[in-house]
Amino acid sequence: MKFDIQPNINPVSAQERQDILRDPGFGTVFTDHMAILKYSEDKGWHDAQITAREPISLDPATCVLHYAQEIFEGMKAYRTNDGAALFRPDENARRFQQSAKRMAMPLLPEDMFVESVKQLVKIDQDWIPDIDGGSLYLRPFMFASEVFLGVRPAKEYIYMVIASPAGGYFKSGSPAIRIWVSEEYSRAAIGGTGAAKCGGNYAASLSAQAEAIENGCDQVVFLDAAERKWVEELGGMNLFFLCDDKTVITPPLSGTILAGITRKSIITLLRDKGYDVKEQPYSIDQWRNDANNGVLKEVFACGTAAVVTAVGHICSRDGNFTVAKGEPGALTTELRQQITNIQKCIGLDPYGWAVKLEA
Numbered sequence: 638m639k640f641d642i643q644p645n646i647n648p649v650s651a652q653e654r655q656d657i658l659r660d661p662g663f664g665t666v667f668t669d670h671m672a673i674l675k676y677s678e679d680k681g682w683h684d685a686q687i688t689a690r691e692p693i694s695l696d697p698a699t700c701v702l703h704y705a706q707e708i709f710e711g712m713k714a715y716r717t718n719d720g721a722a723l724f725r726p727d728e729n730a731r732r733f734q735q736s737a738k739r740m741a742m743p744l745l746p747e748d749m750f751v752e753s754v755k756q757l758v759k760i761d762q763d764w765i766p767d768i769d770g771g772s773l774y775l776r777p778f779m780f781a782s783e784v785f786l787g788v789r790p791a792k793e794y795i796y797m798v799i800a801s802p803a804g805g806y807f808k809s810g811s812p813a814i815r816i817w818v819s820e821e822y823s824r825a826a827i828g829g830t831g832a833a834k835c836g837g838n839y840a841a842s843l844s845a846q847a848e849a850i851e852n853g854c855d856q857v858v859f860l861d862a863a864e865r866k867w868v869e870e871l872g873g874m875n876l877f878f879l880c881d882d883k884t885v886i887t888p889p890l891s892g893t894i895l896a897g898i899t900r901k902s903i904i905t906l907l908r909d910k911g912y913d914v915k916e917q918p919y920s921i922d923q924w925r926n927d928a929n930n931g932v933l934k935e936v937f938a939c940g941t942a943a944v945v946t947a948v949g950h951i952c953s954r955d956g957n958f959t960v961a962k963g964e965p966g967a968l969t970t971e972l973r974q975q976i977t978n979i980q981k982c983i984g985l986d987p988y989g990w991a992v993k994l995e996a
């Protein structure tokens with residue numbers, strides 16, 4: 638299936654776009670186009686379009702507004718010397734299918750997913766900021782669009798991709814973040830939707846995130862729902878612990894955490910550097926002890942939005958503790974640089990992770 642391309646006849650002027658791209662912030666301004674693709678039980682996927690970005694109108698009884706059958710992805714296009722590049726888009730396509738399965742939604746073929754993203758980036762390439770840490774944030778998503786209030790998987794869906802220019806999430810050389818341990822709220826439970834990238838997981842995390850902000854922290858860290866003991870992840874980032882000079886622990890993909898593509902990439906990079914990477918449970922008590930005993934050298938969080946970010950301070954109702962000196966460590970900085978270089982096609986890409994788009 639091919640995308641029917643209908644260019645926006647009334648795009649933002651080049652001057653206005655340039656003004657926006659000097660300081661785009663995050664998630665508030667959008668490009669001129671969007672991708673849209675429909676699904677129905679009888680027709681399958683149909684009506685693939687790249688068209689002017691515009692509001693969509695929904696009947697008040699549209700399924701997603703009531704039962705939250707919705708999934709999404711988060712990825713970025715980067716400006717390179719001679720065009721643009723995506724980072725491992727096939728991984729996002731696969732994960733989108735996994736999320737769809739869990740939410741009883743139809744599977745979008747991987748090549749359609751990747752094609753939708755490529756076509757949108759191609760037509761909106763001029764929207765990729767040319768500033769330090771800048772990128773074009775891409776948001777593919779799918780929702781139940783059938784007009785029906787019964788409780789069962791919907792028979793109609795809409796898939797879309799929108800794009801938003803983004804500045805550096807945290808400025809380079811930024812201090813380590815401060816995180817709040819959520820003891821009251823859980824993000825995901827065994828058998829639940831923690832491994833799916835669905836809007837509902839974020840809805841469930843917002844009270845905890847608000848509590849983190851009230852307590853002077855940047856982000857919340859969730860513990861497992863059964864024992865309230867094992868460290869899982871942040872609201873939208875995975876965690877790594879550098880325990881001595883050559884051992885790194887990251888919580889395992891046991892069904893309650895999201896399988897980050899940045900996480901997977903970092904595991905590969907670390908193993909190739911000779912680190913012993915253990916995907917094993919790590920408790921909040923051990924974290925506190927290892928930090929206080931000086932065993933813990935570095936802790937960092939990772940995800941598409943912020944790439945790699947040092948975690949310096951941990952706060953909870955039981956008190957606070959600090960990792961190392963509360964400053965970003967050498968490994969954190971090195972991994973961040975290595976990943977951002979591959980994303981921008983600077984230097985070697987030994988794993989073939991960057992997918993270049995012709996200008």
Ligand SMILES: *Cc1c(COP(=O)(O)O)cnc(C)c1O
Pocket residue numbers: 711834870871872873874875895896897898899900939940941942
């Ligand atoms: C998207 C997401 C991540 C990070 O995944 P990346 O593929 O690395 O961007 C981590 N945790 C949660 C809960 C997420 O939704």
